[in-house]
Each structure stands twice: as C-alpha cells, then as structure tokens.
Amino acid sequence: MNFPQHPWHKSSYSGNTGECVEVSEGPETRVRDTQHRDLGLLSVSSAEWAALVQAVVR
Incomplete structure (x- = not known):
C-alpha cells in the first residue's frame, strides 16, 4: 500500500548522540x-504504533 510521504522526526529526548530511531507517522x-x-x-499500522507507545509510556 502506498501512502503519501510524511516527514521523519526523532524524539527530543534522543539528544545528538546519533543513537536513535526516526519515525514517520501517518496511516x-x-x-x-x-x-x-x-x-x-x-512499517506498522497507526493502531499498532499507538499501542506500542502506550505500552512504553506506562
């Protein structure tokens, strides 16, 4: 499935160490x-990503 490109970003908690991941959120x-x-x-669905983030935040 092809979706429009969404900008990549990384967490502000990552700092400038270069040891992080980038995320592009969309459908x-x-x-x-x-x-x-x-x-x-x-690549994961938005629902799967939201579930992961909620599990990590807890």
Missing part, C-alpha cells in the same frame, strides 16, 4: 535507524 507508521537509513525500515 502507516514507519521506523528506521538514524545511523543506518539505507538498511530499510519497519
């Missing part, structure tokens, strides 16, 4: 390694 949420963008990405 399909995409996650990639900041240092190894060329190695691909993980």
Whole structure:
C-alpha cells in the first residue's frame, strides 16, 4: 500500500548522540535507524504504533 510521504522526526529526548530511531507517522507508521537509513525500515499500522507507545509510556 502506498501512502503519501510524511516527514521523519526523532524524539527530543534522543539528544545528538546519533543513537536513535526516526519515525514517520501517518496511516502507516514507519521506523528506521538514524545511523543506518539505507538498511530499510519497519512499517506498522497507526493502531499498532499507538499501542506500542502506550505500552512504553506506562
């Protein structure tokens, strides 16, 4: 499924160490390694991403 591109962003908690992931949120949420963008990405539904974030925040 192809969705429009959404901007990539990383958490403000990441600092400038380069050891973080970037997220592009939309109908399909995409996650990639900041240092190894060329190695691909993980795609999940928005509902799956929201469930993960809620589980981590608890």
